[in-house]
Amino acid sequence: MSALTETDPTGAGFSPEGLARIAPWMDRLVDEGRLAGLSVTVARRGRVAFARACGQADLARATPFTLDTVTRIYSMTKPLTSVAVMQLYEQGLFQLDDPVSRVLPEFAEMRVAVGGNRAKLETEPARRAITVRDLLTHTAGLTYGFMEATLVDAQYREHGVDYLARExxxxxxxxxxxxxxxxxxxxxxxxxxxxxxxxxxxxxALSGRPFADYLREAVIGPLGMIDTDFFVRPELMPRFCATYAYDRARQLRLFDDSVETAFAKPPAIASGGGGLVSTAADYQRFCRMILNRGTLDGTRLLGRKTVELMLSNHLPGDLAAMGTPRFAETSYTGIGFGLGFSVMLDPARAQILGTPGEVAWGGLASTAFWIDPAEDLSVVLMTQLVPSSALPIRRELRVLTYAALAD
Structure with a gap:
């Protein structure tokens, strides 16, 4: 899917009238000033059933948001990094239950916070080693400093743990x-x-190559994701969007400029958790590879069984049974987690239209994707509003999309 050209939606099993509801929804978001611009692409059975952009990529410069606008995808980087990890798994270089300290020895003697205060945190030894599976499923006990909810989060901030840092x-x-x-x-x-x-x-450490080089050479390049990287190449800068946040009056204010931006040059740290920029067409190529169980346009990145393992829930139940909701990338009830994606377990419990086995994730600037193997469906939402909890647009788009299925 190197180009996003719409075909007859009926051939993809959609009601044209149903899909047509997405366009006015997009227009309302822009007209009401809730988003500066956005694009939505819906693909099924290898066909693009819907592809549309509207609004502005840069309000100050009056640059239109288009289907090839380059956006910051932040945490939608994580699934690509997980693919890179599983490629090395297929080479027999580790097992999922291996301690990560076999490769990164600095994680050999971990301690766990059990109380105290910011002046003195009380800890106890970890009862077992962190495994590779723990990292892939976010059950390692690590956190983000921006969560601002625990004493450990505060320690991350105090010690400068920021993978988007430019030094x-x-x-x-x-x-x-x-x-x-x-x-x-x-x-x-x-x-x-x-x-x-x-x-x-x-x-x-396992590949002997800088992470950014490995990801470009083993994942991004073979997928033909020509506009995806850890920075915006000079020739792509005219297509790069600005990012916005709401002020106290719920008006859009500039968060990061499209020209005066750190993304204009290669970062010191290639963040596998949130560093990539991409386009709708590029990310649909990634989705197609997952739907095709590891292959795209004759190039195989992963084995079929490896992809199936990635798309399986690796938690004992749903997220609600293993954590406290603190962010907006997914609901917790009825949703599990695989190796790099959330996994739909029960749409009724999640209280949203969907299919068991569907995988998804989103990014800080309200971008999102989901892949539904049972329906042979992938949807990519690109936009530019921080944070992703500001609007319920992901859930609204899911309803509009699934309601349009006609077969």
């Missing part, structure tokens, strides 16, 4: 994480975290 190295940042206490015992709770960034260093 230092990936190895240094990972070593900094390993020196801090865990939020929970490994395997005992689900906490969204820097785990996928740590996996970037794991890939670098």
């Amino acid at each position: 230092g190295t990936l190895a240094e940042m990972t070593a900094r994480v390993a020196k801090l206490p865990l939020l929970a015992q490994p395997g005992s709770a689900w906490n969204y975290s820097v785990a996928t960034d740590v996996l970037g260093q794991f890939v670098a």
Whole structure:
């Protein structure tokens, strides 16, 4: 899907009248000033059933948001990093239940926070080692400093744990994480975290190549994701969007400019958890590879059984049974987690239209995707509003899309 050209939606099993509801929904979001711009692409059975963009990529410069606008995808980077990890798994370089310390020895003697205060945090030894599976499923006990909910989150901020920082190295940042206490015992709770960034260093150490080089050469390049990278190449800068946030009056204000931006040059640290920029067409190519069980246009990136393992729920139940909701990338009830994606377990419990086995994730700037193997369906939403909890647009788009299925 190198180009996003609509075909007859009836051939993809959609009601044209149903899909037509998406366009006015998009227009309302822009007209009411809730978003500056956005694009939606819906693909099924290898066909693009819907592809549309509207609004502005840059309000100050009056740059239109188009289907090839380059956006910051933030945490939608995580599934690509997880694919890189599983490629090395297929080479027999590790097992999922291996301690990550076999490759990253700085994680050998971890401690877990159990109480105290900011002046003195009380800890106990980890009862078992962090495994590769723990990192892939966010059950390692790591966290994010921006959560601002626990004493461990505060320690991440105090010690400068920021994988989007423009100085230092990936190895240094990972070593900094390993020196801090865990939020929970490994395997005992689900906490969204820097785990996928740590996996970037794991890939670098196992492959003997810088993580950014490995991802470009083994995942991004073979997929033909020509506009996806850890920075915006000079020739792509005219297509790069600005990012916005709401002020107190719920008006859009500039969060990051489309020209004066750190994304205009290669970062010091390639964040496997949130560093990529991409386009709708590029990310649909990634989705197609997953739907095709590891292959795209004759190029195989992963084996069929490996992809099936990634799409399986690896938690003992849903997220609600293993954590406390603290962010907006997914609801917790009825949703599990695989190796790099959330996994729909029960649409009724999740209280949203969907299919068991469907995988999904989103990014900080309200981008989102989901892949439904049972329906041979993939949807990519690109936009530019921080944070992703500001609007319920992901859930609204899911309803509009699934309601349009006609077969």
